[in-house]
Amino acid sequence: MGDGLATLGRTLSALADERPAVLLAAALALLTVSWTAAWRWTRIVVTIAHEGGHALVAVLAGRGLTGIRLHADTSGLTVSTGARRGPGLVLTFLGGYPAPSLLGIGGALLVAAEQTALMLWIATALLVATLFHVRNAFGVFAVLATGALVGSVAWWGTPRLQDGFAAALCWFLVFGGVRAVHELRLTRRRGASDADMLGALTWVPRGMWVALFWLLAAAAVVVAAGILLLW
Numbered sequence: 001m002g003d004g005l006a007t008l009g010r011t012l013s014a015l016a017d018e019r020p021a022v023l024l025a026a027a028l029a030l031l032t033v034s035w036t037a038a039w040r041w042t043r044i045v046v047t048i049a050h051e052g053g054h055a056l057v058a059v060l061a062g063r064g065l066t067g068i069r070l071h072a073d074t075s076g077l078t079v080s081t082g083a084r085r086g087p088g089l090v091l092t093f094l095g096g097y098p099a100p101s102l103l104g105i106g107g108a109l110l111v112a113a114e115q116t117a118l119m120l121w122i123a124t125a126l127l128v129a130t131l132f133h134v135r136n137a138f139g140v141f142a143v144l145a146t147g148a149l150v151g152s153v154a155w156w157g158t159p160r161l162q163d164g165f166a167a168a169l170c171w172f173l174v175f176g177g178v179r180a181v182h183e184l185r186l187t188r189r190r191g192a193s194d195a196d197m198l199g200a201l202t203w204v205p206r207g208m209w210v211a212l213f214w215l216l217a218a219a220a221v222v223v224a225a226g227i228l229l230l231w
Contacts, residue, residue: 021164022228029171033179043074044142046100046176052130053099054078054092061088068130070139085201093197097181097213101220104173107166108224112231116166120154123169167228174224177217185210 032038051068055078058065063082070076080092103123110119127147134140153165184193195213199206 021160022167025164025167026171026225026228029168029175032172033175039179040074042172043176043180044070045146046173046180047074047076048127048130048143048146049100049103049173050096050180051076051078052126053095053097053102054080055130055133056099057095058082058088058092061091063088063092065133067135068133068139069136070134070142071136072138076139090198090201093194093201096194097177097184098216098220100173100180101177101217101224104170104177105220105224105227107170107173108227111163111166111170112227116159116162117154119166120150120162124151124154170224170228174217174220177220178214181210181213181217184213 032042047070051070055065055068058078058080061082063080066079066081068076068078078092078096082088107119107123110116110122124147127143127150131140131143131147134143150169153162157165184195187193193206195206195209198204198209
């Protein structure tokens with residue numbers, strides 16, 4: 001065990017020397033997600049990604065997208081039209097919780113490939129696309145504010161700032177994906193969550209859907225870490 005800890009220590013030391021900005025970005029993102037006061041202010045970014053996942057899957061599944069609503073308590077709602085049961089609706093409800101984690105991995109791939117500016121412009125474009133489907137004032141404000149921040153870094157930021165900001169955003173999305181699932185597991189309000197709806201639409205119980213979301217979110221952290229730290 002001592003040899004294993006020594007090896008881990010040497011590995012972390014080497015990473016700190018080679019990629020200090022990436023490790024600093026990870027630390028800042030983890031602090032933001034773990035510190036409840038900071039999480040309350042930043043969680044809306046994860047909600048935007050979550051609802052965007054619902055919206056994208058709904059369209060890909062052939063459903064009609066009515067709109068997205070984002071609320072000041074950082075909750076959200078995506079409304080689509082179509083069959084009230086079936087695989088299209090199941091996939092639509094399934095698309096929310098994995099979305100932030102998948103976006104984090106996608107961003108990490110671009111950051112690792114030294115395409116940071118491209119990653120930031122893609123993020124800005126996705127936010128603009130989301131904005132067209134938002135149907136309430138707070139939601140418009142939240143998406144505009146997020147898009148303005150990301151777009152400003154993409155347009156005016158130095159390469160070093162862009163690299164650090166993009167890495168932090170990727171870490172935040174994958175860490176935030178884990179915390180969002182943790183909050184879903186702890187919620188006492190039953191009947192309205194994605195897991196509840198999936199349980200009602202399928203033979204798979206709510207708890208198993210929550211476990212699946214946990215597995216996907218945890219795997220995303222490992223994958224993103226491997227990409228950002230080891231690639």
